[in-house]
Amino acid sequence: MLRLGRASLVIFYQPRVPVSSRPFFSYCQSTIFTTTRSPPHRALSTMTAPQDDLFNYTSGRWVYNDALRHKERKVTFDVDGLCRLAAESVNKSLTDVVRLSKLAEGGFNRSFVITLRGGRQMVARVPYPVTVPDYYAVASEVATIEYLRSCGIPAPEVYGYSADSNNAAGSSYILMDFVQGSKLSDVWPSLSDQDVISIIHQLTQLESQMMSLSFPAGGSLYFTRDLEKISPGLGIQLEDKRFCVGPDTKLALWYGRTQLGVNRGPYHSAEEALAAAAHKEIAYLKRFGQPLLPLRRERRPSYKFEPQSPSDHIENLEQYLNITSSLVPRDPALSRFCIRHPDLQPNNVFVSWSPDSGCNVVSLFDFQHTSILPMFLLAGIPQRFQNHADSVSQSMTCSRRRC
Numbered sequence: 001m002l003r004l005g006r007a008s009l010v011i012f013y014q015p016r017v018p019v020s021s022r023p024f025f026s027y028c029q030s031t032i033f034t035t036t037r038s039p040p041h042r043a044l045s046t047m048t049a050p051q052d053d054l055f056n057y058t059s060g061r062w063v064y065n066d067a068l069r070h071k072e073r074k075v076t077f078d079v080d081g082l083c084r085l086a087a088e089s090v091n092k093s094l095t096d097v098v099r100l101s102k103l104a105e106g107g108f109n110r111s112f113v114i115t116l117r118g119g120r121q122m123v124a125r126v127p128y129p130v131t132v133p134d135y136y137a138v139a140s141e142v143a144t145i146e147y148l149r150s151c152g153i154p155a156p157e158v159y160g161y162s163a164d165s166n167n168a169a170g171s172s173y174i175l176m177d178f179v180q181g182s183k184l185s186d187v188w189p190s191l192s193d194q195d196v197i198s199i200i201h202q203l204t205q206l207e208s209q210m211m212s213l214s215f216p217a218g219g220s221l222y223f224t225r226d227l228e229k230i231s232p233g234l235g236i237q238l239e240d241k242r243f244c245v246g247p248d249t250k251l252a253l254w255y256g257r258t259q260l261g262v263n264r265g266p267y268h269s270a271e272e273a274l275a276a277a278a279h280k281e282i283a284y285l286k287r288f289g290q291p292l293l294p295l296r297r298e299r300r301p302s303y304k305f306e307p308q309s310p311s312d313h314i315e316n317l318e319q320y321l322n323i324t325s326s327l328v329p330r331d332p333a334l335s336r337f338c339i340r341h342p343d344l345q346p347n348n349v350f351v352s353w354s355p356d357s358g359c360n361v362v363s364l365f366d367f368q369h370t371s372i373l374p375m376f377l378l379a380g381i382p383q384r385f386q387n388h389a390d391s392v393s394q395s396m397t398c399s400r401r402r403c
Helices: 066-072 079-089 136-150 184-190 193-211 224-230 270-288 297-303 310-327 391-395
Strands: 034-036 097-105 109-116 121-127 158-162 173-177 220-223 243-246 337-339 349-354 358-364 372-374
Touching: 079 097, 079 109, 079 121, 079 158, 079 173, 136 158, 136 173, 136 220, 136 224, 136 243, 184 349, 193 337, 193 349, 193 358, 220 224, 224 243, 270 310, 270 372
Parallel strands: none
Antiparallel strands: 034 097, 097 109, 109 121, 121 173, 158 173, 220 243, 337 372, 349 358
C-alpha cells in the first residue's frame, strides 16, 4: 500500500523496484490510457478508447472519502480542442495529431502525452478542479518556468498555456516540451557512487544558481500581462518588465482558505512574509473556527481531553505576530527575496546517462506553487535528499544518557 497526499490512497498494484542501499527515494507507478487516431485524419472523439479514463482519476483509491476524492480530481475537457491547441502551438493542425495518452496523475494535475505526425511529442498538463489557487497557479508556474529558463535553469519549454477555461479545450492547461530523459527516481538504484555524487553536485549548483537571483518583493512570479487581467496594479515589476511579483501561490495559503480576503503578497519585507500565514489563520478561525481536540494527542491531557477553543489558537497566533520582527535575521543578506524549486524530489528531476559523460541533469520539472521568499525561509536541504542515518550525522548526535 502506498499513501499519497493528505488522504490515504491505496494503490492495488505496485511494481517491484530494485533494492537500493540509498534510503531517500520513493517510487510510484502510473496507469496509462491511450487514444490512438486511425486513420490519422479522424478526430480523437471518434476513437473506441473510453474518454472517461482521460477525465477520471484511475491510479488508485482512497481508504476514506473515496467518492469525494475522485470527484475532486475529475476534469472534463474537449479532447479535440486540447489537441488542436497543442498542434497550433507548434504551427501544426489537428490532422497532425496521431495520439493522446494519459501520462501521469499527481496531486494537483493530470498529464497527457500528445504525439504528432513525425514523432514529435509534447506534454499537456490539466489541473484538477480542486487545485488552488485558480488562475494564479497556472499563470505563475508558466512565468516561473520562462523566467528560470532565461536565467539558464534547465526546464521544459512552454509552447502554450491558458490560466482559465476560456479556450477551445474548456479547461486551463499548460503545453510543454516532452523532455527526453529518465526520472532520477527510476535510475537511482543503478547509479554508481560516482554518479550519485555528480548528480548531487549538479543539483546543488542549480539550487545555488536559482537562489542567487534577487527579486524586489516576495510572493510568486507572473507575466505582468497575466496578473493585470485579474489583479490590476498589484504586481511589482522586475527589471525585465515582462515579469512581476504578485500573490504567493504557496498551497498552505490557499488550500481550504480561498474564501479569505487576506494579504498573500506581494510582500514588501521579510516581516510581512512571516506574518502572512498567521493573519490568514486568524481570519479563518474567526470566520470558520470550531472547538476541536488538539491534533497532537500528547497535548490533549493539557486540555483535560476537552475540545480546544479557536480563541486559544488565535491568542497564540497573535503572540507570534508580536515577535515576528525579532525573528528576522540581522544580516540583510539572509532576508533577501529569492526563489527555489518548491518540490525538488527525484520524480521532478530528469537525467540522461552515457558511458562517456556519466549521469547529467537535463531538466527540472513541476514548478507549481513556487514562492519567492526571504532566503532564511527558503534555505535548507530538500526533504527527499535528507539522510540522517549516515555515520556523519549519527556522530553529531548524542544520546540523552551520554549528554
